[in-house]
Amino acid sequence: MKKVGFVYDDIFLKHEMPSGHPESPQRLMKIVEVLKDSEYWEKLVHIRPRPATDEEILAVHTPDYFRSIRAFTGFYDGDTYVSPNSFEAAQYAAGAVIEAIDRCKNGDIERAFCAVRPPGHHAEADRAMGFCIFNNVAVGARYAQRLGYRKVFIIDFDVHHGNGTQHIFEEDDSVFYFSTHQYPHYPGTGRDTERGRGKGEGYTYNIPMPWGSGDKDFFFAYRDILPRLVKNFRPDIMLVSAGYDIHMRDPLSGIRVTHEGMRNIIRGILLRSTSTFLPPMPYVFALEGGYDLEALGDSVLQTIRELLEL
Numbered sequence: 001m002k003k004v005g006f007v008y009d010d011i012f013l014k015h016e017m018p019s020g021h022p023e024s025p026q027r028l029m030k031i032v033e034v035l036k037d038s039e040y041w042e043k044l045v046h047i048r049p050r051p052a053t054d055e056e057i058l059a060v061h062t063p064d065y066f067r068s069i070r071a072f073t074g075f076y077d078g079d080t081y082v083s084p085n086s087f088e089a090a091q092y093a094a095g096a097v098i099e100a101i102d103r104c105k106n107g108d109i110e111r112a113f114c115a116v117r118p119p120g121h122h123a124e125a126d127r128a129m130g131f132c133i134f135n136n137v138a139v140g141a142r143y144a145q146r147l148g149y150r151k152v153f154i155i156d157f158d159v160h161h162g163n164g165t166q167h168i169f170e171e172d173d174s175v176f177y178f179s180t181h182q183y184p185h186y187p188g189t190g191r192d193t194e195r196g197r198g199k200g201e202g203y204t205y206n207i208p209m210p211w212g213s214g215d216k217d218f219f220f221a222y223r224d225i226l227p228r229l230v231k232n233f234r235p236d237i238m239l240v241s242a243g244y245d246i247h248m249r250d251p252l253s254g255i256r257v258t259h260e261g262m263r264n265i266i267r268g269i270l271l272r273s274t275s276t277f278l279p280p281m282p283y284v285f286a287l288e289g290g291y292d293l294e295a296l297g298d299s300v301l302q303t304i305r306e307l308l309e310l
């Protein structure tokens with residue numbers, strides 16, 4: 001059994017939404033409820049996050065954006081809402097990934113799941129977008145590199161393309177960004193011709209999936225393509241943007257991944273070290289999307305089980 005951290009704090013519930021908004025506090029309440037009802041709750045190492053420092057956030061985001069979002073409330077764009085406590089919740093969401101990386105580094109845990117909101121992968125260096133305020137995984141990647149994890153591999157299986165993460169690292173050959181997502185779909189980026197730029201060319205890999213794609217397509221991406229990319233890159237740490245809106249029940253997607261398909265994706269991500277003969281390395285998952293509460297709870301439970309057992 002692996003030592004798996006579960007990083008969570010009630011501060012994430014204080015990132016409040018207008019009624020009817022899909023990115024609701026109920027999402028995390030459901031995850032905690034399902035895990036508490038399971039045999040896995042007691043096997044997890046429960047970790048409270050700290051807030052990311054200004055400096056840690058500014059390693060990714062611009063000072064102008066950071067200053068403006070600190071003072072902002074209301075709708076930032078058509079779907080990104082910022083409530084009075086959202087800035088603080090966003091500091092802790094990025095800090096959760098940082099705390100998980102710290103705990104992996106000092107040996108308390110081998111893997112972690114960060115149950116956070118707001119999510120992060122749409123946030124660009126200079127703006128909030130698509131329910132996201134700070135790019136939690138990007139902040140984590142830069143922090144990991146400060147700790148000595150030189151090469152970071154980011155896997156993003158959210159149904160939406162992680163435009164923010166891709167753009168932040170697209171000229172960087174020390175951070176690999178791999179994404180599967182519905183295409184065409186929000187936010188409009190993520191064509192397979194987007195492969196990074198300059199020094200970073202070849203370190204971005206997009207697999208756009210047409211509407212109606214399902215288990216078979218994801219099996220191919222995660223069992224046949226991903227291991228080869230990981231093997232060639234030889235990362236020191238894996239960060240995962242875990243978006244469960246690929247589930248067939250999700251209201252925001254046309255992708256049809258089943259319960260079984262979800263398990264195959266998680267197994268594909270975790271098994272790559274044994275299949276490619278790389279040394280074991282930390283895995284830190286951070287929650288992104290997932291808007292059908294039943295599907296979300298079930299999918300996170302499966303993820304936790306595989307993190308513990310595989």
Ligand SMILES: [Zn+2]
Nearest residue numbers: 158159160289
């Ligand atoms: Zn999404």
